[in-house]
Amino acid sequence: MTAFSLEPAQLAWCAELRTLAAERLRPLADKGEPGHVNRALVAELGSLGLLGRLFTSGALDLCLMRESLAYACTEAETALALQGLGAHPVHAHGTQEQRARWLPRVADGTAIAAFALSEPGAGSDAAALELRAEPESRPEPESPQGEGPPAAPALAAAPDGPARWRLTGEKCWISNAPEADFYTVFARTAPGAGARGVTAFLVPADRPGLTxxxxxxLSPHPIGALDFDAVPVTADDVLGAVDRGFRVAMGTLNLFRPSVGAFAVGMAQAALDATLAHTAGRDAFGGKLRDLQAVSHQVAEMALRTEAARLMVHAAASAHDADAPDVPGRSAMAKLLATETAQYVVDAAVQLHGARALQRGHLLEHLYREVRAPRIYEGASEVQRGIIAKELYARQEAR
Known part of the structure; x- marks a missing residue:
């Protein structure tokens, strides 16, 4: 299979997902309370087996899920994506005990996950994060007089027990906070080391000191800030290796960035289809709106950009599944093009619908609110351009 075509079984699955989203997930989404986790919706995603697929599917399947759900129910798409984003580091880097405790509950929709990377002063520049993981130290006995200064404090550990730290600082703009059941938290374990001094921790929400x-x-799901007041963590809570947490974060984002693009493509397709129906049926100036060249050319441009974004998303996801060397650049391109395209398409759809599209409850009013955030989260558009340029120059220098 190439990146530019889908098998009949994949197309049938996408159609099935759209139907499930419209008939089973949309009613639950409508009953949710804005700004709070819709646990009934998450549980239904679990019962349909979609959350479990987060841990068995490749990047392309993830994109197909997200685009298909987004077309009919953006809330369901986002709920699924946030479960994946928060739990993927546990799936990919967790210990056997961590995986056994949390992944079954994520898969059946009874535990809510969250990915806690951003901070008030470290949003786009993730390597600049300041949440501190300070080692608990035990004092060493003073050296006898004349034998030099005492040794540096050692990292505290009970006999035969794990090393221990205290997390102190703040996270901000964290989706599913403060209502998640556990957080994948990235903290600085080596001051002044930039990206090389970050460690990923699995932190249950009931840890003392975590509020x-x-x-x-502007979001249907909760977004919050987390305060860490000497929250205790041990080596048993580490995801991956100490001081190598930035790899955990970037690996997760490289997987999910193309699927953010798929989310955007789903919204763009929904807006495009609504516009086709509206312009074909709307009487204006002695004919149908579609008969006006300015309108038909606008619709053609919307379709062109949507399909181009879809193809780039599929190409990036296929590259990820093939373990290609240029995944970061392709992922950045896919997210950038698709999210910017969706903004354009939804805005154009609103313009062609007129005032009715801004009425509360209209599909396009909903999409107009939903489409803005993906250009910022998981790396703003400007960050994606930086990643693309860095990859291009690195490739040029390697020739």
């Missing part, structure tokens, strides 16, 4: 508060955001 959170919701932020009033």
């Amino acid at each position: 959170g508060r919701g932020l009033d955001m």
